Amino acid sequence: MKLKKILVANRGEIALRIIKTIKEMGLEAVAMYVEIDKNSVYVQNSDHAFKLDNGYMDQDEIINKAKQFNVDAIHPGYGFLSENAEFCKKVKNEKIVWIGPDAETIELMGDKINSKNFCVKQNIPTLSKTSKLSDAKKIGYPILVKASAGGGGKGMRVVNSPKELDDSVAAAKREAKSSFGDNRVFLEKFIEKSRHIEVQVLGDNFGNVIHLGERECSIQRRHQKIIEESPSLRLTEDLRQNITSTAVELAKKLNYKSAGTVEFIFDENTNEFWFLEVNTRLQVEHPVTEMVTGIDLVKEQIKVASGKRLSFQQSDIVFKGHAIEARLYAENPNNDFLPETGTVANLSFSSSANIRWDSGIKKGDKVTPDFDPMLAKVISFSETREESANILSKELKSIHLPGVVTNKDFLIGCLENKSFLRGKTTSDFIEREYKKLFPLKDKGNIDRCMKATVAWLQFYQKTNNSNLNFLPRNWTNGILPKSTLSFQLNDEEYIFKYSNTENFLEIYREHFERISLSKIEMIEVSENLIICEIDGTILNASITKFGENISINSGQGDLILRILPTFNDPNEVVTEGSLTAPMPGKIIKINAKLNKSVKAGETLLILEAMKMEHAVKAVSDGKISEMYVKTGDQVESGANLLKID
Known part of the structure; x- marks a missing residue:
C-alpha cells in the first residue's frame, strides 16, 4: 500500500518530530491545531494544516477533516488519542491507515x-495486584494506586499506610477521569528500591x-x-x-x-x-x-x-555508544515540581554535533495550563556514558530560555551528581539525592554576569531612547553621584554603583567597593547579546529582558535577575496569613470551611492544572477567617485562596 499524505494527530514537539520524518520520506505531512497553536513550529513546518473547533480529543472532527484533506494515514504520536482503541477502529473503518498496532x-x-x-x-x-481496597493488607504496604487506563504518571499515588488509602484512591480516580475519561484504579505492590x-x-x-x-x-x-x-x-x-x-x-x-x-x-x-x-x-x-x-x-x-x-x-x-535524554519541563523543582506558565521570551542553544533537540517551542510562544508542561527533549550521544552525561550537562547550561521557570538547573544537578555518574539510578534517586541536586552557582560568574547586565542595560536603555540617544553615556549637565542599579536574586538584594570614564564603565557592588571594583569595556552589544571585557577576561553572554526581569547566560546556565524599582509601589498589598495559589489552575475541591479550625499539613483545597491534581495544605494550625475562592474558579499563580488566623 502506497502512502502519500499522513496526518499527525498530535501537537508540539512530537508532531514536529514525526513531520520531519514524513517529509524526509518524500511524503506530505498534515497538521491539526487549535486556536492557541496556530502559530506553532509544528504547524509552520507541515505541508497542510487544519483547525480543530472542538479540541484534540474530538475523534469525529479529526476523521472528518482528515477525509476532507484526502489523508491516506494517521499517526497519533503519543498522548491524546494514541492509545484509544475506539479512535483506531474509526480510522480504519473510514479506510484510512492507522500507523500503530x-x-x-x-x-x-x-x-x-x-x-x-x-x-x-x-x-x-x-506483580500481585487487586482492585479491592479490602485486599490492600494482603499485598502489603507500601502500595501503588494506579489508573487502569493510565500513563505518564497521572492517576498514580504511593500509599504508605492504611490511613492514606481512601484519600489517595479518591484523588487517583479524579485524576484518571480527568486525563483518560476512565476512573478505574487498582492496587499494586510498590517496589521501593527499583x-x-x-x-x-x-x-x-x-x-x-x-x-x-x-x-x-x-x-x-x-x-x-x-x-x-x-x-x-x-x-x-x-x-x-x-x-x-x-x-x-x-x-x-x-x-x-x-x-x-x-x-x-x-x-x-x-x-x-x-x-x-x-x-x-x-x-x-x-x-x-x-x-x-x-x-x-x-x-x-x-x-x-x-x-x-x-x-x-x-x-x-x-x-x-550511550545516549541520554533529559526532558525540559516548565516546572519549578523548588516548588515540588509544580508546573509553571509564562511566555518564551527567547530561545537559543549551542546545537552541538552530539546533541539532538526535539522541541516544539519558539520565541514568543505561551506556555499555558492547558497542555503537558514538557517544552523539549534534549538528547546526547557519545561513546561512553560519562561523556554523554558531560555533553548533555554542558548543552543544558548553554540553553538560554528566559520567560518560563524550567527544571534545567535541576537536570544539570542530576547529570553531574556523583551517584548518577556511578550508575546508582534507582527509583528513589531524587528523594535520596535531592539536597545535592541544587548545586551552588559560581559566585565569581554571578558577579561578572551582574556587572555585565548593568553595562548592557545602560547601553540598551540609551540606544532605545529616541530623544536622548545622541548624548554620551552617563552625560549630565551637573555633578551627580554615581548611578545605582539594584537586582534581586534568590531573595537577596544586590546594589551596584557605576560611572563612565572615557573608555570604561567602572562598577562595584555597594559595601564591597574595595574588593569588587571592576572595569568593563564593551566589545559587542545587541538586543540579545553582550560581549565585553571585564578585568582582563572576555565575557560572551546571551541576554534577554522580559518585564522587570533579565536573564543572562554566559554558558553556565541562565541567571534570572529581577530589576528592583528605585521606589516601592504603595499599591502592592500582601494579605498576611493568606495561602496563595502555587500555580495557575482550577479549584476542583475545597475541604476547608469558614471559621473552622485546621491543623498544619491538612489539605484545604485541591487545584487542578495540566491534568494533574495538587493539594494545597495548611502551613500552620489556625482558623479559616477568609475564603477568597469557590469550587470551579480559575486562579492565577500567587492569587489569594484563603486566610488562616
Missing part, C-alpha cells in the same frame, strides 16, 4: 488490569518481531520520567538477554505490529523483574534508542503500516 492490542494492553491478567496467563512475571527498565519492540504484519534494546527510565518525579538512557548500566549481558527476550515473547503472543514498548519493574536487590505495562505507541524517550541503533522508529512505523516487512532481523541490529 491493532485496536485489539491497544484495547487489551491499554487496560492495566486486563493486561496484567493476560501476562499472568502467558507466564510473564507480574529500576524502570523498558524494551523497545518492533513488529510487522508478517509475524516478525524484534527488539531494539532496553532503556532505563528510573529517574522520575511524580511518577513521570525526566531522564532516560540506553543502554542500562545495571544490566549484565545475561539479564539483558533475559529481559529483552521476555519482551519479544510477549510481543509475539500479542501479534504485535508497529513500534511499542514493554515496560518492567526491576528489583535492585534481587535482580528480579516484573511486567509493568505495554505502551502501544511511540514513547517520549524513543530518541535514545534511535541514537544507539541508528534506526528511525517513525520511518519503520510508516513502512510497517504501508504493508512492508521489517527490513532487518535481530542479528542485524548493532548497538553503539
Whole structure:
C-alpha cells in the first residue's frame, strides 16, 4: 500500500518530530491545531494544516477533516488519542491507515488490569495486584494506586499506610477521569528500591518481531520520567538477554505490529523483574534508542503500516555508544515540581554535533495550563556514558530560555551528581539525592554576569531612547553621584554603583567597593547579546529582558535577575496569613470551611492544572477567617485562596 499524505494527530514537539520524518520520506505531512497553536513550529513546518473547533480529543472532527484533506494515514504520536482503541477502529473503518498496532492490542494492553491478567496467563512475571481496597493488607504496604487506563504518571499515588488509602484512591480516580475519561484504579505492590527498565519492540504484519534494546527510565518525579538512557548500566549481558527476550515473547503472543514498548519493574536487590505495562505507541524517550541503533522508529512505523516487512532481523541490529535524554519541563523543582506558565521570551542553544533537540517551542510562544508542561527533549550521544552525561550537562547550561521557570538547573544537578555518574539510578534517586541536586552557582560568574547586565542595560536603555540617544553615556549637565542599579536574586538584594570614564564603565557592588571594583569595556552589544571585557577576561553572554526581569547566560546556565524599582509601589498589598495559589489552575475541591479550625499539613483545597491534581495544605494550625475562592474558579499563580488566623 502506497502512502502519500499522513496526518499527525498530535501537537508540539512530537508532531514536529514525526513531520520531519514524513517529509524526509518524500511524503506530505498534515497538521491539526487549535486556536492557541496556530502559530506553532509544528504547524509552520507541515505541508497542510487544519483547525480543530472542538479540541484534540474530538475523534469525529479529526476523521472528518482528515477525509476532507484526502489523508491516506494517521499517526497519533503519543498522548491524546494514541492509545484509544475506539479512535483506531474509526480510522480504519473510514479506510484510512492507522500507523500503530491493532485496536485489539491497544484495547487489551491499554487496560492495566486486563493486561496484567493476560501476562499472568502467558507466564510473564507480574506483580500481585487487586482492585479491592479490602485486599490492600494482603499485598502489603507500601502500595501503588494506579489508573487502569493510565500513563505518564497521572492517576498514580504511593500509599504508605492504611490511613492514606481512601484519600489517595479518591484523588487517583479524579485524576484518571480527568486525563483518560476512565476512573478505574487498582492496587499494586510498590517496589521501593527499583529500576524502570523498558524494551523497545518492533513488529510487522508478517509475524516478525524484534527488539531494539532496553532503556532505563528510573529517574522520575511524580511518577513521570525526566531522564532516560540506553543502554542500562545495571544490566549484565545475561539479564539483558533475559529481559529483552521476555519482551519479544510477549510481543509475539500479542501479534504485535508497529513500534511499542514493554515496560518492567526491576528489583535492585534481587535482580528480579516484573511486567509493568505495554505502551502501544511511540514513547517520549524513543530518541535514545534511535541514537544507539541508528534506526528511525517513525520511518519503520510508516513502512510497517504501508504493508512492508521489517527490513532487518535481530542479528542485524548493532548497538553503539550511550545516549541520554533529559526532558525540559516548565516546572519549578523548588516548588515540588509544580508546573509553571509564562511566555518564551527567547530561545537559543549551542546545537552541538552530539546533541539532538526535539522541541516544539519558539520565541514568543505561551506556555499555558492547558497542555503537558514538557517544552523539549534534549538528547546526547557519545561513546561512553560519562561523556554523554558531560555533553548533555554542558548543552543544558548553554540553553538560554528566559520567560518560563524550567527544571534545567535541576537536570544539570542530576547529570553531574556523583551517584548518577556511578550508575546508582534507582527509583528513589531524587528523594535520596535531592539536597545535592541544587548545586551552588559560581559566585565569581554571578558577579561578572551582574556587572555585565548593568553595562548592557545602560547601553540598551540609551540606544532605545529616541530623544536622548545622541548624548554620551552617563552625560549630565551637573555633578551627580554615581548611578545605582539594584537586582534581586534568590531573595537577596544586590546594589551596584557605576560611572563612565572615557573608555570604561567602572562598577562595584555597594559595601564591597574595595574588593569588587571592576572595569568593563564593551566589545559587542545587541538586543540579545553582550560581549565585553571585564578585568582582563572576555565575557560572551546571551541576554534577554522580559518585564522587570533579565536573564543572562554566559554558558553556565541562565541567571534570572529581577530589576528592583528605585521606589516601592504603595499599591502592592500582601494579605498576611493568606495561602496563595502555587500555580495557575482550577479549584476542583475545597475541604476547608469558614471559621473552622485546621491543623498544619491538612489539605484545604485541591487545584487542578495540566491534568494533574495538587493539594494545597495548611502551613500552620489556625482558623479559616477568609475564603477568597469557590469550587470551579480559575486562579492565577500567587492569587489569594484563603486566610488562616
